[in-house]
Amino acid sequence: MSLTVGLRNITVRLPGVHGKGLVSLLNDVSFEAPASRVTAIVGPSGSGKTTMLRVVAGLIRPTTGQVLLGEKDISRVPASERDVAMAFQSFALYPGHTVRYNLEVPLAARGVPRKQRRKDVDEMLGRLGLDRRAGYRIEALSGGEQQRVALGRALIRRPRVLLLDEPMSSVDPAQRRALVTLLRELLAKEPKPTTLLVTHDWAETSALAEHVVMIEGGRLLQQGSVREILYQPQSLAVLDLSASPFANRVGGLERTSGSACLLQTEGGLSVESSAPLDGDRFTCAFEPDALQTSEHGFPARVCSHRPVNHVEVLEVEISGQRLFAVAEGSESIGTTVRLAFHGPGQVADASGQVVARIQRLWSEPT
Amino acid sequence: MVRRAVATVILVVLVCIVLLPLAWIALSSFKSRLVLLASPPVLLFTPTLENYATAISSHGLISNVVVSTVVALVSSLVAVGLGYPAASALAPMTRPVGRHVLFLILTTRLVPAVALGLPLFHLYRELGLLDTVTGLTLAHSAFNLSFAVWMLVAFFKQLSPEIYQAAALDGLGPMAVARVLARPMRPAVLAVGLFCAVLSWDELFLGSILTTSAAQPLTVGVLGLITSQGTYWGQVCVFATVSLIPALAMGVLLRRASGALLSLGTLEMEERD
Numbered sequence: 001m002s003l004t005v006g007l008r009n010i011t012v013r014l015p016g017v018h019g020k021g022l023v024s025l026l027n028d029v030s031f032e033a034p035a036s037r038v039t040a041i042v043g044p045s046g047s048g049k050t051t052m053l054r055v056v057a058g059l060i061r062p063t064t065g066q067v068l069l070g071e072k073d074i075s076r077v078p079a080s081e082r083d084v085a086m087a088f089q090s091f092a093l094y095p096g097h098t099v100r101y102n103l104e105v106p107l108a109a110r111g112v113p114r115k116q117r118r119k120d121v122d123e124m125l126g127r128l129g130l131d132r133r134a135g136y137r138i139e140a141l142s143g144g145e146q147q148r149v150a151l152g153r154a155l156i157r158r159p160r161v162l163l164l165d166e167p168m169s170s171v172d173p174a175q176r177r178a179l180v181t182l183l184r185e186l187l188a189k190e191p192k193p194t195t196l197l198v199t200h201d202w203a204e205t206s207a208l209a210e211h212v213v214m215i216e217g218g219r220l221l222q223q224g225s226v227r228e229i230l231y232q233p234q235s236l237a238v239l240d241l242s243a244s245p246f247a248n249r250v251g252g253l254e255r256t257s258g259s260a261c262l263l264q265t266e267g268g269l270s271v272e273s274s275a276p277l278d279g280d281r282f283t284c285a286f287e288p289d290a291l292q293t294s295e296h297g298f299p300a301r302v303c304s305h306r307p308v309n310h311v312e313v314l315e316v317e318i319s320g321q322r323l324f325a326v327a328e329g330s331e332s333i334g335t336t337v338r339l340a341f342h343g344p345g346q347v348a349d350a351s352g353q354v355v356a357r358i359q360r361l362w363s364e365p366t
Numbered sequence: 367m368v369r370r371a372v373a374t375v376i377l378v379v380l381v382c383i384v385l386l387p388l389a390w391i392a393l394s395s396f397k398s399r400l401v402l403l404a405s406p407p408v409l410l411f412t413p414t415l416e417n418y419a420t421a422i423s424s425h426g427l428i429s430n431v432v433v434s435t436v437v438a439l440v441s442s443l444v445a446v447g448l449g450y451p452a453a454s455a456l457a458p459m460t461r462p463v464g465r466h467v468l469f470l471i472l473t474t475r476l477v478p479a480v481a482l483g484l485p486l487f488h489l490y491r492e493l494g495l496l497d498t499v500t501g502l503t504l505a506h507s508a509f510n511l512s513f514a515v516w517m518l519v520a521f522f523k524q525l526s527p528e529i530y531q532a533a534a535l536d537g538l539g540p541m542a543v544a545r546v547l548a549r550p551m552r553p554a555v556l557a558v559g560l561f562c563a564v565l566s567w568d569e570l571f572l573g574s575i576l577t578t579s580a581a582q583p584l585t586v587g588v589l590g591l592i593t594s595q596g597t598y599w600g601q602v603c604v605f606a607t608v609s610l611i612p613a614l615a616m617g618v619l620l621r622r623a624s625g626a627l628l629s630l631g632t633l634e635m636e637e638r639d
Contacts, residue, residue: 057531153536
């Protein structure tokens with residue numbers, strides 16, 4: 001019964017400050033969110049993520065383009081008739097009212113009989129773990145509890161389309177884990193809604209979503225499965241959005257005269273790409289775990305080390321470059337370790353487009 | 367410490383300057399005619415209810431108070447009752463049409479009262495509403511309505527606009543939204559209602575044009591005490607004192623309500639860690 005949600009060539013322009021000029025929030029964005037699945041919309045702050053949700057919800061009318069629910073164009077359908085529910089980042093709960101009342105409003109507005117309403121609300125309160133809070137006023141709840149009420153209010157009427165605007169942004173890490181578990185449970189219940197999840201957090205994306213839409217500056221960067229985004233990123237911008245805090249970026253790579261696949265930095269760090277390259281300046285990108293200690297590797301000096309998720313992340317110096325690598329045990333600062341590149345890694349050209357994978361990476365001792 | 371003391375002294379002086387004339391009027395209402403007009407003014411005197419007795423017996427004080435009370439209560443109820451749903455629907459409007467409607471409502475207050483008073487007089491004469499409590503209530507309701515809408519819109523705008531969006535997605539129509547928001551808006555509604563009541567209680571111009579005797583409010587009654595034979599100063603003081611009482615009471619109530627009003631805008635963020 002669930003339907004795909006699609007945007008077709010959506011452009012949103014709004015008047016700028018003091019009505020001067022137009023600010024472009026979305027630029028010719030098209031994508032399709034598969035039915036009954038979770039699609040994450042990932043992008044940095046101000047990239048237009050929330051605008052996309054609002055367009056789907058009908059809260060913003062696009063300047064041009066169409067919003068599709070299944071095959072049907074719903075661009076002109078008012079928000080209240082779209083069967084789209086949304087959990088707002090600010091929660092937007094009804095102030096002064098109880099938890100029960102807040103959960104009941106969407107049912108009452110749809111004419112669900114009182115008895116059925118009571119039953120549904122009780123069931124939802126149980127799922128949310130808020131049984132004991134039913135009679136509390138919204139203002140008396142903690143941020144995490146308000147967040148759960150907001151999710152419950154969006155889900156209680158079993159909408160065909162569910163929009164989640166940064167549902168984890170105001171909870172602490174412990175609550176976040178609980179909330180991820182809760183969301184997975186709620187979203188797995190039939191009939192599964194077609195869900196759009198706005199986030200800037202890759203951990204949240206990989207925990208909840210199957211399909212990903214990456215945007216930046218109001219433009220679509222890439223869309224695909226979580227796996228595709230992770231293993232076949234099309235640009236450095238996409239890589240940046242899914243990168244760990246220790247992700248390596250090596251700039252200033254130049255093609256050597258000998259081969260179309262061989263790149264070198266001035267310091268002597270060499271990279272062999274998977275495909276012949278055009279152009280002259282390149283950047284390569286890889287996560288620390290692509291570079292690991294190995295007996296047969298090339299030498300690198302340890303500058304610092306710290307434990308991260310049960311592995312030791314080393315900051316090393318190789319041919320004048322500071323890079324992060326992974327070691328099995330801890331290494332003393334100042335010692336020389338041997339590292340080998342296992343991949344994966346990407347080579348991007350000057351415009352930031354990924355043009356090849358890193359085949360090999362090593363350092364020539366000078 | 368010293369600065370606090372100085373500030374306190376200055377405040378006390380200011381309060382005295384504001385309250386002294388009011389206290390003087392209240393005091394004078396208990397003076398006999400001779401004491402009242404004595405020069406230099408007499409401070410110590412034997413209080414008498416003589417002025418009150420004549421105000422009631424020959425100047426219609428009771429009827430004036432009843433009219434003023436009924437008109438103030440009913441007109442503020444009508445203004446808030448109609449203004450509340452209107453403001454609830456107008457506040458979230460982002461399209462220019464919302465602003466235009468609001469401005470149109472404001473223009474009814476931009477027009478000088480004289481310009482509306484005379485046509486109203488003719489209209490009322492045709493409809494037989496002259497010198498009736500109904501007529502005066504209607505006029506006050508209309509004037510209060512625009513005020514109520516503007517005040518309430520300002521309070522509604524303190525709520526996060528996302529609440530309106532959530533309500534739309536939940537499937538609530540404009541009237542249902544107004545109902546749901548009635549609870550957080552209660553202090554605002556109370557305050558605006560009180561303001562309207564005070565405005566109506568103090569209103570003189572429309573009253574003096576639209577009423578002659580039976581439906582005279584207090585403010586117009588005072589005017590009647592200034593006659594060609596002279597001014598009934600004792601009774602003027604009585605009327606002024608009586609009209610002060612509810613105004614002061616409403617002032618105190620408003621102060622109470624304003625505490626709740628201040629927290630209205632922060633409803634959203636409260637209790638969030």
